[in-house]
Amino acid sequence: MASSSSSTATERRGIPAAAFIEDVETYLNQSGLDVNTALAFLQERLQQYKLVEMKLLAQQRDLQAKIPDIVKCLDVVATLEAKKGTGEDLITDFEISEGIYSRARIKNMDSVCLWLGANVMLEYSCEEAKALLQKNLENAKASLEVLVADLQFLRDQVTITQVTIARVYNWDVHQRRIRQTATPKDEPHS
Template sequence: MPLTSPSTVTTQTNPRGIPVAPFIDNVSDYVSSRDDVEPTLRRFQEMISKYQFMEVNAQRRGQGLREKIPDIRKTLEMVRFLVLRKESNTEADLETNFELNDTLYARASISPADAEEVYLWLGANVMLAYPLGEAESMLDEKLSGAEQSLKNCEEDLEFLREQITTLEVATARVYNWDVVQRRKDKAEGKGDDEKRPGGA
């Protein structure tokens, strides 16, 4: 039997294409007999597992973006500082400490003539030189994209948790419906007949 009845079939998704979990208002729309209970519960459990897998991936992606965004922001601020300094036509050299790694810094003197371009890491051990204006535009775009991606991740996480909760409620409703049906069958004297062949 299909997971949803033809009248309630939906292809609704969130903006990133994650499907909406089926909401069970009437268990009879999903389960027409007790034979359908186990397959339905299995399908719900498979869907919960898929949502949980997507949730873990979204958490990892979000964590990566939270670590990446401050670095992009710091680089963009430095480029903007160099742009402002260039526009002020200052002749004096810029004395600064620059970071070689987390605990090692080197002292540098930058003359205004050398502040026409910056070198930016693009990843995979690739560094490219960019004119200051182009570097500022690229970093600004990269920062906006990363912040939007983080916002999308957070929305997806909230959405996924809602879908998992919906399916857990659906699982409980189908299970409870099955318990009620078993009691009805037992009260009508069908329980003993069913227990003989299947041992249920």
């Protein structure tokens, strides 16, 4: 007799693994569920997966936007370092507010101010800023890699759950047909 379910992982970072149901009847008997309850449970699990997917996709978008910003900051620090020993001023345009720019002449290129978030800005030497930004870039890339793996795992669980829902539904339809053909047809009375 085939086993009722098999699973390679029980969860990944809090995302429960979906069990593939090989034998629907055995699964229903072992779980003590009727078809409607099993389908309701599976639909609920599918909705939970979809909510987690939306959350992970939002995190992915945030990281994908953050990485180019960090790279841009690293480029600015590199430009400041390159100009530092030349004695030349750096002339640049910077954004004051959305769509409004001003021109600036930078004479002292020994330090740079970085926004850390929550309206906090700190001044760093160019070397410290470069090291901090490089570390942030590596962390963001590593986080993105983990997120992509989480999303792939989640998509696999969604697929398994959708297939399971279809299998349970199809099994139920098949059982109903068997019951219909097994019941004798009413013969007309003469």
